[in-house]
Amino acid sequence: MAGGSEVDRLIELMAKLPGLGPVSAQRAVLVMIRKKAQIMAPLAKAMAEVEATVRECAICGNITTHQFCDICRNPKRDQHLLCVVESVADLWAMERGAYFKGRYFVLGGVLSALDGVTPESLRIPKLVEQVIEGEMAEVILALNATMDGQTTAHYIADQLGSAANLTSLAQGVPIGGELNYLDDGTITAALSARKAF
Amino acid sequence: MAGGSEVDRLIELMAKLPGLGPVSAQRAVLVMIRKKAQIMAPLAKAMAEVEATVRECAICGNITTHQFCDICRNPKRDQHLLCVVESVADLWAMERGAYFKGRYFVLGGVLSALDGVTPESLRIPKLVEQVIEGEMAEVILALNATMDGQTTAHYIADQLGSAANLTSLAQGVPIGGELNYLDDGTITAALSARKAF
Numbered sequence: 001m002a003g004g005s006e007v008d009r010l011i012e013l014m015a016k017l018p019g020l021g022p023v024s025a026q027r028a029v030l031v032m033i034r035k036k037a038q039i040m041a042p043l044a045k046a047m048a049e050v051e052a053t054v055r056e057c058a059i060c061g062n063i064t065t066h067q068f069c070d071i072c073r074n075p076k077r078d079q080h081l082l083c084v085v086e087s088v089a090d091l092w093a094m095e096r097g098a099y100f101k102g103r104y105f106v107l108g109g110v111l112s113a114l115d116g117v118t119p120e121s122l123r124i125p126k127l128v129e130q131v132i133e134g135e136m137a138e139v140i141l142a143l144n145a146t147m148d149g150q151t152t153a154h155y156i157a158d159q160l161g162s163a164a165n166l167t168s169l170a171q172g173v174p175i176g177g178e179l180n181y182l183d184d185g186t187i188t189a190a191l192s193a194r195k196a197f
Numbered sequence: 198m199a200g201g202s203e204v205d206r207l208i209e210l211m212a213k214l215p216g217l218g219p220v221s222a223q224r225a226v227l228v229m230i231r232k233k234a235q236i237m238a239p240l241a242k243a244m245a246e247v248e249a250t251v252r253e254c255a256i257c258g259n260i261t262t263h264q265f266c267d268i269c270r271n272p273k274r275d276q277h278l279l280c281v282v283e284s285v286a287d288l289w290a291m292e293r294g295a296y297f298k299g300r301y302f303v304l305g306g307v308l309s310a311l312d313g314v315t316p317e318s319l320r321i322p323k324l325v326e327q328v329i330e331g332e333m334a335e336v337i338l339a340l341n342a343t344m345d346g347q348t349t350a351h352y353i354a355d356q357l358g359s360a361a362n363l364t365s366l367a368q369g370v371p372i373g374g375e376l377n378y379l380d381d382g383t384i385t386a387a388l389s390a391r392k393a394f
Contacts, residue, residue, distance in 0.1 A: 006250060006262045010243040016236055017225040023293075024216040030286055031215055032244075033251055033260055039213055044244035046207040047229075051237045053203060054230055063230055065203045089227055096220075 007033075059130075061106030061123065063088050071095075071103060078102040080137040082164075084127065084156065086110055086144055094142065102140075105130065110148040111155055119155065128159050136164040145171060204230075256327075258303030258320065260285050268292075268300060275299040277334040279361075281324065281353065283307055283341055291339065299337075302327065307345040308352055316352065325356050333361040342368065 007029065015025035032040040050065065057069035064070065071077055081102025085091050091104050107122045119125065131139055141156060143149035157166055172190035173182065182190075204226065212222035229237040247262065254266035261267065268274055278299025282288045288301050304319045316322065328336055338353060340346035354363055369387035370379065379387075 006243065006247050007260060010240075010247050013236065013240045013243055018228055019217060019221040019225060026289055027286065028214040028216060029247075030260075030289075033247070036248060036251070039210065040244060040248045043207075043210045044241060044248050046203065046210055047237060047241035047244065050203050050207050050226075050230070051233060051241050054233070063204060063227075070202075089224065092223055092227075 060091075060104045061088070061108060062091055062104060076101075080135060081140070082131065082134070082136045082138070083140045083142050085142050086149065086152075090142065090144070100140075102138075107143075107152070110143065110146075110152040112148050119159075122152070124156060124159060127156065128163070131160055131163050139164045139166050141166060141168045143168075145169075257288075257301045258285070258305060259288055259301060273298075277332060278337075279328065279331070279333045279335070280337045280339050282339050283346060283349075287339065287341070297337075299335075304340075304349070307340065307343075307349040309345050316356075319349070321353060321356060324353065325360070328357055328361050336361045336363050338363060338365045340365075342366075 011022070011025045011029050014020055014028055015022045017025075020028065032043065053065040054063060055065070055067075056062070057064045057072055058067055059072040060069060062069040062071060066073070078101050082105055083094065083100055083102055084105045084107060085094065086107055086109065088106055091106055094100055094104070105127050107124070107127075109117050109122055111117055111119065111122065130136075139160065141153040143153045153168060160166060170193065171186070172193055173179070173186065179187065208219070208222045208226050211217055211225055212219045214222075217225065229240065250262040251260060252262070252264075253259070254261045254269055255264055256269040257266060259266040259268060263270070275298050279302055280291065280297055280299055281302045281304060282291065283304055283306065285303055288303055291297055291301070302324050304321070304324075306314050306319055308314055308316065308319065327333075336357065338350040340350045350365060357363060367390065368383070369390055370376070370383065376384065
């Protein structure tokens with residue numbers, strides 16, 4: 001293309017990221033080059049640093065640059081409240097809400113016979129061990145409201161038995177949602193779980 | 198946030214790129230971390246390389262990692278056909294079309310009394326020198342169809358005088374355009390420049 005092979009290679013790699021296509025990757029690279037000192041140099045440095053140091057938290061499976069992640073190392077987080085999520089992206093989404101003050105356990109997927117995902121590959125035995133040894137008061141199953149997510153939640157509930165008080169996220173109308181645009185399942189769930197006004 | 202300070206810093210820097218916000222930067226960083234060997238490592242390397250070597254082509258002002266850019270060094274490009282563009286982004290847009298086979302001259306902006314952009318800061322004297330010394334047969338003024346772009350085109354035309362045959366991009370209905378959605382100016386331009394069917 002136009003910018004020489006090194007620049008083209010950078011555009012090509014940027015275009016592989018989600019949310020960026022070939023044209024928006026070009027635009028991003030042009031901005032980087034125009035702001036070399038403010039964006040490109042620190043970005044290259046940050047990326048190399050993260051690439052060299054990033055790993056899975058040994059306790060929860062979150063992404064960290066230390067042995068344990070910031071959340072697991074934070075003594076202010078409730079050690080007896082555990083939230084089970086499917087992925088690191090889900091964990092980050094929960095953290096954006098800044099409401100939950102316990103710890104997490106990242107499964108790294110959901111059970112799927114079709115894709116050959118077994119309880120062992122999801123670290124479910126490790127979760128059971130953590131819940132029992134950590135004397136968890138409550139385990140929140142914050143799995144996606146999909147078929148596989150709910151199957152996995154039921155399997156975990158079976159495995160945990162009465163080891164902890166199990167809860168799941170409420171289902172209903174999303175904040176800002178318009179009934180007109182909601183699917184039948186959501187309306188039914190919201191209706192059956194209605195509460196005093 | 199959730200991923201530790203180094204990861205957060207990377208997300209923050211990525212979010213400064215055009216087309217990415219805080220949430221899409223998170224998603225991009227998660228993909229990078231998941232595909233460390235295929236995306237993150239080569240991306241960090243490519244970025245550091247480009248950061249160290251990128252510069253302006255000494256002839257046309259395009260971005261390059263050598264003294265002269267790929268286009269200026271390409272002997273197959275017509276040396277006597279010059280296309281004047283406002284920015285490197287515009288040059289790349291022209292190249293995406295893969296129709297133009299001459300060389301470029303990047304102004305780096307347009308004249309603007311308000312922003313204090315003078316003919317000297319746009320390298321217009323250098324353009325005049327190149328057109329005369331390079332014995333250009335044709336100079337295409339491919340500036341944006343904005344007020345400042347057209348003012349700059351007129352100024353360049355004045356400076357070049359009869360040194361070369363001056364042309365500009367055709368104005369009219371864009372490919373795939375629906376008349377219903379076009380502005381009055383475009384319809385008028387397309388109508389006044391109508392051609393035999």
